[in-house]
Each structure stands twice: as C-alpha cells, then as structure tokens.
Amino acid sequence: xxxxxxxxxxxxxxxxxxxxxxxxxxxxxxxxxxxxxxxxxxxxxxxxxxxxxxxxxxxxxxxxxxxxxxxxxxxxxxxxxxxxxxxxxxxxxxxxxxxxxxxxxxxxxxxxxxxxxxxxxxxxxxxxxxxxxxxxxxxxxxxxxxxxxxxxx
Numbered sequence: 001x002x003x004x005x006x007x008x009x010x011x012x013x014x015x016x017x018x019x020x021x022x023x024x025x026x027x028x029x030x031x032x033x034x035x036x037x038x039x040x041x042x043x044x045x046x047x048x049x050x051x052x053x054x055x056x057x058x059x060x061x062x063x064x065x066x067x068x069x070x071x072x073x074x075x076x077x078x079x080x081x082x083x084x085x086x087x088x089x090x091x092x093x094x095x096x097x098x099x100x101x102x103x104x105x106x107x108x109x110x111x112x113x114x115x116x117x118x119x120x121x122x123x124x125x126x127x128x129x130x131x132x133x134x135x136x137x138x139x140x141x142x143x144x145x146x147x148x149x150x151x152x153x
Contacts, residue, residue, distance in 0.1 A: 052078050052112055055142040056085040059110045061088060061135060062144060070094050070106040074113050082110075109133060109145040 002143075030037075036044070045053045050074075059069060068090035071082050083091050092106045134143035 005014060010121050017126060040148045049081060051140040051142060052081060053085070055138065055144070056082055058137050059089075059108070059144055060086055063108050065089060067107040068105070069108045069110055072109065078112065107147055110142070111140040111145070111149065 002067070014076060049056075052071070063069060063086075065088050069082075071079060072094045073079055073082065079093055088107075094109075100124065116120040133147060135143055136146050137144040
C-alpha cells in the first residue's frame with residue numbers, strides 16, 4: 001500500500017516540475033519579443049494580418065455601418081477576417097473579378113490581391129472599365145470602389 005502513496009506523490013511531483021518547466025520556457029519566449037509587448041492593439045493587428053487589415057480598416061472607416069460590401073479577396077480566410085472586422089455591414093462574396101459588374105447588389109466593392117502574385121493587375125483591368133464603380137481608396141494591392149448611381153441597383 002505504501003508504494004501506491006509514494007507513486008502518487010512521485011507522479012504529482014513530476015507533473016508540477018514539468019509544468020513549471022513549460023511555464024518558464026514560455027515566459028522566456030515572451031520576454032525575448034519585447035517589440036510585440038510595446039505594440040498597441042492596432043499595431044498587433046497590422047503585424048498579424050498585414051495589408052488585409054489595413055484594407056478592412058479603411059473599408060470600416062469609409063463605409064457606413066448599414067451598407068453592403070462586396071469582397072473580392074484571394075483567400076477564404078481573408079473573407080472570414082472581413083466578416084469579423086466589418087460587422088455589422090452586410091458582406092457579399094465575389095468568386096472572381098468577372099462577377100463584379102453582374103447583378104450589382106451591393107454599395108461598395110473591396111478588392112485585395114497580394115501584389116507578389118500578380119493577380120491584382122488582372123482584377124484591376126476587369127473592374128476599371130466598369131463605369132458603375134468609382135475608386136475611393138487604393139494601395140498595397142487593394143482598392144475600395146463605391147457603386148455609382150448607374151450601378152443597376
């Protein structure tokens with residue numbers, strides 16, 4: 001019976017030592033990144049999400065909360081981030097640039113493609129000739145268009 005009690009104490013002691021070791025390792029990692037600790041919330045979002053956050057922040061600033069925004073983004077994960085950052089705006093997903101002018105049912109169009117992929121050039125070529133869109137923001141492979149009065153709404 002005594003060995004069961006000793007075994008129990010040995011397991012608990014090993015678990016506590018391992019826990020302290022893991023906590024100490026994580027604390028050292030966090031302390032090695034002082035530049036992250038000094039960042040504001042906005043700075044951390046920019047560091048984590050990069051240019052997509054900048055675009056979504058500009059969409060949030062330039063569009064009223066009751067508007068609908070169509071998104072032409074390169075990844076599904078960007079769409080999920082957009083839904084989070086742009087709430088309560090209605091979000092419409094566009095599968096490709098060719099769909100931007102068909103059946104216009106949104107107030108704004110936000111476009112983002114990573115400049116390193118070269119895809120933004122094709123998207124701009126497709127959207128720019130459409131007379132219904134007026135560009136209100138552009139930068140870093142992104143743009144925001146407002147749907148004009150002739151947009152077919």
